Amino acid sequence: MYLLLLSLNFDVILIASSHVRREGDTTVDHPACLVKIDDCQYLVDVADGYCSSRIPVNLNGDLVEDVNFSYKVANDGHQYTLKIKENDEWKDRYIFNLKPKTIEYFKNEFTGSTTEKIFNEIIFLVNTTTVEKKVIFDKRFICFNGKEKRTTDIDENCFQEIIRTHFGVPENLIPIHFQKLLP
Numbered sequence: 001m002y003l004l005l006l007s008l009n010f011d012v013i014l015i016a017s018s019h020v021r022r023e024g025d026t027t028v029d030h031p032a033c034l035v036k037i038d039d040c041q042y043l044v045d046v047a048d049g050y051c052s053s054r055i056p057v058n059l060n061g062d063l064v065e066d067v068n069f070s071y072k073v074a075n076d077g078h079q080y081t082l083k084i085k086e087n088d089e090w091k092d093r094y095i096f097n098l099k100p101k102t103i104e105y106f107k108n109e110f111t112g113s114t115t116e117k118i119f120n121e122i123i124f125l126v127n128t129t130t131v132e133k134k135v136i137f138d139k140r141f142i143c144f145n146g147k148e149k150r151t152t153d154i155d156e157n158c159f160q161e162i163i164r165t166h167f168g169v170p171e172n173l174i175p176i177h178f179q180k181l182l183p
């Protein structure tokens with residue numbers, strides 16, 4: 001997301017956020033993007049799994065309403081907190097500050113972690129629109145449409161075709177380590 005926004009000439013920095021768990025413990029830093037447009041700063045983070053807002057969240061506290069949750073950012077003068085409302089209850093999702101981080105910084109956090117395997121050895125692609133969500137995870141193609149979920153095992157011969165047609169990834173942009181996994 002960060003690299004995409006950069007390549008589209010957005011004024012963007014990468015920041016580190018810590019998820020707030022029930023006990024208030026800290027977790028491995030989660031990367032997110034801050035984008036500056038005119039004089040406003042927005043949190044842009046479509047990689048927070050099930051909790052991701054598809055709409056940028058203004059750091060000024062404006063409320064954002066997406067399909068499943070509402071979002072807002074609070075600032076106590078020291079740090080920012082992303083808050084998510086689910087079932088009429090606001091919960092702290094993660095805390096962050098405005099210090100720019102590098103990709104290198106996250107590489108160190110990531111190397112050897114349990115998520116490393118998922119991203120380095122398994123194909124994981126997501127295409128979310130307002131009406132449906134399509135996911136390739138490992139060798140499965142999963143389609144969500146409203147409350148419906150359809151899972152199909154991908155025939156090896158169809159892999160390239162599915163990646164191209166449902167995820168818009170042209171052949172010359174499929175990363176090298178993907179090609180290794182592809183038949």
Ligand SMILES: *[C@@H]1O[C@H](CO)[C@@H](O)[C@H](O)[C@H]1NC(C)=O
Binds near residue numbers: 054068128
């Ligand atoms: C909203 O929730 C449904 C049901 O849990 C889920 O399938 C869908 O992916 C969610 N939408 C987004 C944009 O996250």
Ligand SMILES: *[C@@H]1O[C@H](CO)[C@@H](O)[C@H](O)[C@H]1NC(C)=O
Binds near residue numbers: 127164166167
């Ligand atoms: C994502 O899926 C939608 C249809 O659900 C499709 O119109 C769109 O082209 C897909 N996006 C890409 C990047 O392929």
